[in-house]
Amino acid sequence: MSVIRQDDFISSVADALQFISYYHPIDFVQGVHEAYLKEQNPAARDAMAQILINSRMSAEGHRPICQDTGIVTVFCKIGMNVTWDAKMSVTDMINEGVRRAYNNPDNVLRASILADPAGKRQNTKDNTPAVIHYEVVEGDEVEVHIAAKGGGSENKSKMVMLNPSDSIVDWVVKTVPTMGAGWCPPGMLGLGIGGTAEKAAVLAKESLMDPIDIHELRERGPQNRVEELRLEIMDAVNALGIGAQGLGGLTTVLDVKIKDYPTHAASLPVCMIPNCAATRHTHFKLNGNGPAVLTPPSLEDWPEVTFEVGANTRRVNLDEITPEEVATWNVGDTILLNGKMLTGRDAAHKRMIEMLNNGEQLPVDLKGRFIYYVGPVDPVRDEVVGPAGPTTSTRMDKFTRQILEQTGLLGMIGKSERGPVAIEAIRDNKAVYLMAVGGAAYLVSKAITSAEVLAFPELGMEAIYEFEVKDMPVTVAVDVNGESVHTTGPAKWKEIIARSA
């Protein structure tokens, strides 16, 4: 019989969350590196280089891989012979661990959890509560798998109740293109098959707690239907040519994970949850001998990748930018931004639209300027700003036409694709949309040399800042003619892959 002490349990949870906020699992780093070496589309290769450099920098600097530090998800297996030396419930202890981890002054993580989701949507300020799944098992240990799941990728989860005679592969291949690039590929797909609706969803999430091992599987050969399916789905999805960040390319997924469970004769529930570039999870066991010990990886495990300034890369000074210069940019070009830009995301946009509708003057003049869709993490120590990767741009689509037409904004920077309404507005106004790599948040923050709040300070991370940047890498995603790299890129690479098959 083992006795688990309250403090050991809480500090293990807190340590694990800090640990995964800056250490990618090494199998994931290796997976991205392999894909990087193999990639033939320069834009997708650049994106993966940024992800790898960002990953190493985060590990070195102990700062979050991505500015979205996720919603905490826990799978907790409690041995039946365990007793607790604790005053709090297990759930309360886990949440206390979350609280400590996210408010750790050495590495503050972004609190992204909102209570009253259908109403006030108020930030709980400490990223609690976690989503916890319990299982009571034999034995005298407590085993915890813990993850911090990004909102961008969680939002692209899909669920279906198939007919038993339907093809799961067909459904996945049909569904993945509808997910866009907001889930920050390359990543993993987790599938839960069988059980009931909620069981399939939990299985899908749990499957993502396992390390990448598809290469070993391919080498030894599949031994059952689930293993066959993993390979079939992986190959079929990669043949779509979506590529890193949706720019088009050879690798969209690094692995496909599946967990299954017996189901009803009439049913075939399937849930698919993507995991993003910021794949963050680890696990530990407690058996009464103190808190968990998490061994940090060695920096030598990270490949030496450098970001090459290639032939199609140009440096741009935002302080002198003109519409004429912007008109010469082509989709897929890599640009290094320098100078001053503004920031703003959901709440700031909503405010600006309200002010425009009321005929009020905006607190910031947007004419001829660029706005970056971002909600950075708070800085620590001497940092100018915490990790500051882009947020999903499509949420701003419905505001875009009005902002462009009424303010003269010239460019936008964000994550992944734009929808048709935004693309038309960009074309009609000869504006431009640039894409920063989702998940390369710490790297981007290092390009920011100063940050100052210009308006709406009460919105916290959603306020309008002015950033001064030096060589911030972005890709032209929608040009002044309304061409979108997220349409042309995957289409082109799908064809290239089909031809070479």
Place this chain on the structure above:
Amino acid sequence: MKKILTTPIKDEDLEDLKAGDIVYLTGQLVTCRDVAHRRLIELGRELPVDLVGGAIFHAGPIVREKDDGSYEMVSIGPTTSMRMEKFERHFIEETGVKLIVGKGGMGPETAAGCRENKAVHAVFPGGCAVVAATKVEAIEGAEWTDLGMPETLWINRVREFGPLIISIDTKGNNIFETNKARFNEKKGPILEKISSQLKFIK
């Protein structure tokens, strides 16, 4: 007057039936659902029961095996017919089945099959499985028992089994499709009203 169909069912028996009519069945009713359809259509295996002029039931019943080895129907209700949609047109053509009983509507493929081969689809109200069991006089056989209780082809002798509401008639009229169109018409104004009330959500 109660309209009663008796197996074997002839084309003339079905000619005047219209979607929405209510009928009853006397004679043989064979349970036949997912795997049986797949075995016939996908795997090309011959059905172990002759269905020419026959009736099938999309159902997975509860059956009790008695001490003497015979079977007793405990509970039998319909399962969702739509899962069989992609097989049914072929199934009708291959088997000569005339009456398909199930739950919920079926789609255009089945409607085409009904039109081409003069068959009908009918629904038995879901959730009335014990009532249905009382209309089963005897279980005369069981085929493909390897599929387990829900999927076995149970050959039932039934008397005035029903009410069966015709959902697709021999002209291919489909009551569920017609209704869907009507409901959709109503949807527009309702949506408009809700959207105007929910504008405040980001």
